[in-house]
Amino acid sequence: MSLVNFTTREITCKIVYYGPGRSGKTTNLHYIYGRVPDSRRGRMVSLATQTDRTLFFDFLPIDLGQISGFSTRFQLYTVPGQVYYNATRRLVLQGADGVVFVGDSQARQLDENLESLQNLQSNLLEHGVDIRTIPLVLQYNKQDLPRELILSPADLDDALNFRGVPSFSADALHGTGVFETLKGISELVLKKLAAGTAA
Amino acid sequence: MSSALNPKYSFATFVVGAANRLAVTAGHTVAESPGAAYNPLFIYSGSGLGKTHLLMAVGHAAKKAAPQLNIEYLTLDEYVEAFHASVAAGQGDAFRRRFQNVDVLLVDDVQFLTNRKEMQSELLRLTEALQAAGRQIVLTSDRPPPDIADLDERLISRLSGGLVVDMGTPDYETRVAILRRKAEERGARFEPGVLETVAQAEVGNVRELMGALNRLVAFQAVNDTSINAETVKQILGLTGEGAATATPGDGRAPAAKGGGGDEFGEFLADVTVTVGKAVEAWRARVGEAVLRWEGEGYRTHRLEALLQRDAPGAVDEAIAAFAEDVERLKALEAEVSDLDPAAAGQSVFRDPERLGEAEQAAAKVRDGAAPPPGPSAAFPLAAFAVGPSNQVAVSAARAALERPGKKYNPLVLVGKSGLGKTHLLNAIGLELARGKRAVVACLSTQAFIDELIAAIDGNRVDWWRARYRRATALLLDDIQLLTGKERTQEELFNLFNLLQDKDRQLVFTAPAHPNTLSGLEERIVSRLEGGLVAELKEPDREVKRAVLERMLGQQGVHPEPALIDYLADRPTDSVRSLVGLLQRVVGAAAAQDGPLSAGLAREVLEGHAPRDTRRSSGFRTSGLVVSSLGGIKSREKVVWDWIDVADRMIEEFR
Numbered sequence: 052m053s054l055v056n057f058t059t060r061e062i063t064c065k066i067v068y069y070g071p072g073r074s075g076k077t078t079n080l081h082y083i084y085g086r087v088p089d090s091r092r093g094r095m096v097s098l099a100t101q102t103d104r105t106l107f108f109d110f111l112p113i114d115l116g117q118i119s120g121f122s123t124r125f126q127l128y129t130v131p132g133q134v135y136y137n138a139t140r141r142l143v144l145q146g147a148d149g150v151v152f153v154g155d156s157q158a159r160q161l162d163e164n165l166e167s168l169q170n171l172q173s174n175l176l177e178h179g180v181d182i183r184t185i186p187l188v189l190q191y192n193k194q195d196l197p198r199e200l201i202l203s204p205a206d207l208d209d210a211l212n213f214r215g216v217p218s219f220s221a222d223a224l225h226g227t228g229v230f231e232t233l234k235g236i237s238e239l240v241l242k243k244l245a246a247g248t249a250a
Numbered sequence: 251m252s253s254a255l256n257p258k259y260s261f262a263t264f265v266v267g268a269a270n271r272l273a274v275t276a277g278h279t280v281a282e283s284p285g286a287a288y289n290p291l292f293i294y295s296g297s298g299l300g301k302t303h304l305l306m307a308v309g310h311a312a313k314k315a316a317p318q319l320n321i322e323y324l325t326l327d328e329y330v331e332a333f334h335a336s337v338a339a340g341q342g343d344a345f346r347r348r349f350q351n352v353d354v355l356l357v358d359d360v361q362f363l364t365n366r367k368e369m370q371s372e373l374l375r376l377t378e379a380l381q382a383a384g385r386q387i388v389l390t391s392d393r394p395p396p397d398i399a400d401l402d403e404r405l406i407s408r409l410s411g412g413l414v415v416d417m418g419t420p421d422y423e424t425r426v427a428i429l430r431r432k433a434e435e436r437g438a439r440f441e442p443g444v445l446e447t448v449a450q451a452e453v454g455n456v457r458e459l460m461g462a463l464n465r466l467v468a469f470q471a472v473n474d475t476s477i478n479a480e481t482v483k484q485i486l487g488l489t490g491e492g493a494a495t496a497t498p499g500d501g502r503a504p505a506a507k508g509g510g511g512d513e514f515g516e517f518l519a520d521v522t523v524t525v526g527k528a529v530e531a532w533r534a535r536v537g538e539a540v541l542r543w544e545g546e547g548y549r550t551h552r553l554e555a556l557l558q559r560d561a562p563g564a565v566d567e568a569i570a571a572f573a574e575d576v577e578r579l580k581a582l583e584a585e586v587s588d589l590d591p592a593a594a595g596q597s598v599f600r601d602p603e604r605l606g607e608a609e610q611a612a613a614k615v616r617d618g619a620a621p622p623p624g625p626s627a628a629f630p631l632a633a634f635a636v637g638p639s640n641q642v643a644v645s646a647a648r649a650a651l652e653r654p655g656k657k658y659n660p661l662v663l664v665g666k667s668g669l670g671k672t673h674l675l676n677a678i679g680l681e682l683a684r685g686k687r688a689v690v691a692c693l694s695t696q697a698f699i700d701e702l703i704a705a706i707d708g709n710r711v712d713w714w715r716a717r718y719r720r721a722t723a724l725l726l727d728d729i730q731l732l733t734g735k736e737r738t739q740e741e742l743f744n745l746f747n748l749l750q751d752k753d754r755q756l757v758f759t760a761p762a763h764p765n766t767l768s769g770l771e772e773r774i775v776s777r778l779e780g781g782l783v784a785e786l787k788e789p790d791r792e793v794k795r796a797v798l799e800r801m802l803g804q805q806g807v808h809p810e811p812a813l814i815d816y817l818a819d820r821p822t823d824s825v826r827s828l829v830g831l832l833q834r835v836v837g838a839a840a841a842q843d844g845p846l847s848a849g850l851a852r853e854v855l856e857g858h859a860p861r862d863t864r865r866s867s868g869f870r871t872s873g874l875v876v877s878s879l880g881g882i883k884s885r886e887k888v889v890w891d892w893i894d895v896a897d898r899m900i901e902e903f904r
Binding site: 060062083086087088091115116117118121123226229230233234237238241242 | 422450513516517518520521522524525537541
């Protein structure tokens with residue numbers, strides 16, 4: 052997928068929110084959706100079950116308008132977190148320019164986080180992408196929960212962020228850290244473009 | 251009465267973008283050659299998009315190109331005022347004269363013609379007068395002519411008759427360029443990203459943009475602090491859009507941390523900075539070059555490959571080299587399309603990577619482009635016998651040769667068979683072919699038709715056409731053979747017009763005046779008649795003598811003068827039959843192994859010669875039959891077997 056098209060003067064970034072089930076990926080998108088002016092956002096497509104679990108994926112297109120003469124669009128996707136939707140996850144990952152790994156800060160969810168991270172790695176590999184080269188940021192969500200239930204960002208960094216990518220603590224439900232995460236991943240994606248490898 | 255041109259408003263200070271490129275190009279063209287290209291040039295655009303600037307720039311450029319030109323700029327209101335003043339002073343005619351002597355008239359804001367009937371008719375009259383005199387008019391308006399309320403139909407069609415171009419609102423890049431230039435003009439310096447942020451604001455016109463810039467300049471001067479991209483938004487009140495959506499109480503996200511604010515706006519600003527860094531200037535230049543050449547239909551792999559690189563390297567050199575290659579391709583393609591239109595449009599002419607192949611292809615076409623058939627060297631003008639009977643045609647031919655294509659074009663030589671039309675035609679062709687770079691097409695109409703048929707058959711009519719279109723002269727023998735050949739007439743008609751437009755000499759021969767030839771299309775006939783129709787009459791004694799002497803001279807025979815006299819005095823209606831007579835005599839002489847004499851001739855021609863001798867004379871070539879006159883090529887044109895005198899007597903007795 053061509054990230055920057057110099058001839059049509061378009062920049063299109065596909066960013067995928069990845070992570071274990073119920074970690075708050077869709078919540079991230081909803082918050083962003085609520086902050087983007089009507090004129091700039093497309094319809095948010097959400098395929099959810101009756102209990103609000105993401106069944107297929109969420110899709111939120113955002114039009115950033117003309118930036119440096121390029122019409123810039125972001126496409127935000129989420130994957131279904133549950134283990135048995137792996138085929139969908141792999142499909143959504145295809146052509147991703149960057150990945151936001153949304154981890155669940157609850158201590159008891161640590162294994163799910165690790166499992167999902169490994170799943171991300173293997174799914175990327177299926178597309179021939181090395182997780183070490185794709186722009187990736189971590190988000191430790193649900194940091195608003197009582198301290199005794201969650202791990203601190205430092206602990207999570209130790210447990211999950213063995214590649215030393217940028218990490219953000221967040222409370223997606225109330226919006227804390229959501230845009231910081233998005234900015235973080237955008238910067239990585241666009242910098243990769245600057246390095247010339249994505250053109 | 252009229253305003254002076256503001257020196258600030260020149261092409262140099264006009265920022266060109268996609269939205270106004272066409273108008274600017276037209277303006278340049280008009281300024282370079284007033285009255286020649288687009289007349290009138292009508293420019294319209296919304297307010298504040300540079301109409302007046304462009305109009306004055308045309309004036310400046312025209313003045314610079316030709317300082318002696320009388321250039322007048324005025325708004326319609328000034329024009330109206332001037333008119334009223336002169337009418338009041340009883341000087342209406344003087345007013346008209348004054349404007350009719352203007353070389354380049356620039357009228358601003360003509361939309362105010364609404365409800366001014368008398369001014370409309372005045373302007374109509376002026377437009378017509380200036381156009382007729384080849385003087386340039388450029389007008390501007392805020393709307394196209396048909397949308398100006400209450401405008402006279404005739405004036406609408408007049409004003410729309412030249413070129414009507416509009417200028418749109420500038421795009422982002424143009425806005426940035428305008429802001430940079432204006433900031434520079436004012437000596438104002440801004441932090442990176444400030445002008446870009448201003449340009450992002452959706453403005454309706456350049457004046458608003460200037461207003462925004464003025465506010466920034468003022469703010470910076472007052473506060474003595476430099477403005478950054480964020481404060482720009484506050485100063486210009488650009489934050490409204492994003493902030494409105496980020497109000498608390500949204501339901502889903504009640505309290506955003508960090509005081510809420512415009513998270514999306516910040517995000518956008520962030521991305522803008524990142525993209526700005528990412529899309530480095532050199533990439534943008536390469537991107538523009540790709541866009542440009544791709545738009546013109548060229549393959550741009552080489553430039554696209556540049557974008558894959560990490561470091562800029564010698565980007566500008568690479569772009570320049572690419573442009574050079576494209577220019578070469580263009581030249582090659584133009585050359586090829588001239589020679590063989592079907593061969594142009596090949597993909598090799600569109601791919602600078604395959605320049606070598608393109609060169610080869612062009613060379614191939616160059617080799618393959620055979621010139622059209624030329625005149626036969628057997629018919630030199632010097633050998634053409636001139637006498638009173640063909641004096642008119644020969645002097646017409648000489649006149650045409652002196653000024654090919656200018657004096658008698660076309661020249662139509664008419665006369666009966668065997669009077670030397672073909673000779674004269676080829677002789678003209680030979681003379682024309684002496685010219686430098688002359689490509690003389692000289693052939694019989696039959697060959698012309700056959701070639702066309704072969705071209706149609708071989709599906710290369712374009713090539714055939716191109717071949718003849720290159721000709722600097724076209725000479726067709728026996729034009730009457732076109733009868734019934736509709737397609738050839740069509741092709742000839744087009745070729746005729748094309749060549750005549752370019753002042754290339756056309757010569758035709760026909761057995762009779764073109765308007766008596768049946769089966770020729772009226773348009774061809776009228777065109778043939780449009781030049782000079784010169785008649786070759788039956789050869790007079792002088793011509794006959796000249797022909798006989800020359801022919802015998804070529805044989806190395808020096809006959810007694812009596813023979814020449816005798817033969818020249820015999821009634822013959824053409825040079826060809828005269829040659830026939832001579833041949834019979836020469837043949838008889840050869841058969842008898844006797845000398846050529848008047849006596850022998852009389853014997854042969856008046857029926858005393860033995861029959862077999864006479865008969866054989868026609869077939870046995872004495873070296874004269876294939877004469878340099880070329881007359882005996884077609885045997886059916888010559889009566890070889892004369893009816894025996896006895897038979898003739900019986901015929902008469904009956």
